[in-house]
Amino acid sequence: MSDALMAVREALLATPLSTIALTLAAYLAALWAVERLGRPSWCPAVLLAAVLVAATLWGLSIDVADYRRGADWLMLLLGPATVALGVPLYQQLPHIRALWKPLALSLPPAAALASCYSLALAWALGASPEVLASLAPKSVTAPIALGIVEGLGGSVPLLMGGLLLTGVMATLAVSLLAPALGIRDHRILGFALGVNGHAIGTVRAFELSPAAGAFASLGMSLTGILTALCLPLAWRLLGL
């Protein structure tokens, strides 16, 4: 009896389809739950879904490495999905042309500081080089950040946790700081959300208004490109 069960378990663990089913089920369940809770900005569906998967793996004592091997099949789609980000970028080109001057002035320092503040703090608090490499692209949208972290030699799980926390914090910070500074221009709010809070901030911006959403995805793409191009070079120059 238990031999048969073990054989079934072995067979199911061997196919990536069980991982894919688990991932889809957890994600759909998380979407449903987040919808029920009224889409709180501190708890994106991804976070809840990841908790559900982790709890399932822990409950069935499945090795996370086994899960990751199956999930690689899904994550294979990240390649074409990243390429697909070129489509909204192309659609934003009129915005970029019209506002290239303020964008060129504010984007590079904003994107650089998004990374530098955290790196300086982490370094001052004694974080290891691997941790620094994992946190450096924390404001970059995940598919691009994954590529950067692989190049820098950081830890992917730590990066993903950092991305989540950063997205949630950026959303909170914009909703707290913008009224205090008297900023109501949705283009600025959206841009700040996209530059600092990547996809999580962009989702929030689309809830504010379509204009905020457009500027958030613009800020997100430009930050991603700029960081992807500059960070590995800066890393090489610093000799890290």
Add this chain to the structure above:
Amino acid sequence: MIAVLRGFLWLTGVWLAGETLVVLLDLPVSAGVVGMLLMTALLMLRIGRFDDIAAAGQPLIGLLAMLIMPGVVGVFFVADDFAGQWLAVAVSLVVGTLASVLTTLLLMRRCMPAEPGTDATPGSRS
């Protein structure tokens, strides 16, 4: 449906072209980023049918959160690997993000021209 397939072939092909460039030129950037820039350039040059590429691209972008979710799962299993560093991680992310949002907002308020429309900018002095 065939349009989606055609679009997906474009996206995959452009990714492969990106990977080729990364390997040939020893670029420090991922194939996806190079592919994204290539894709934008191709669309600007009117190469490839926009409708096909958008038909395959929009659903993929909508699924991005689900595609990265398996990566997030790992963070719950690396607690021991980074023992003693979690305070540094948490402080740098929380404080660093607050500081960078503040900077972005101030920078943008400085650089951004007043909105062309009448849209809520009571603070603007024209």
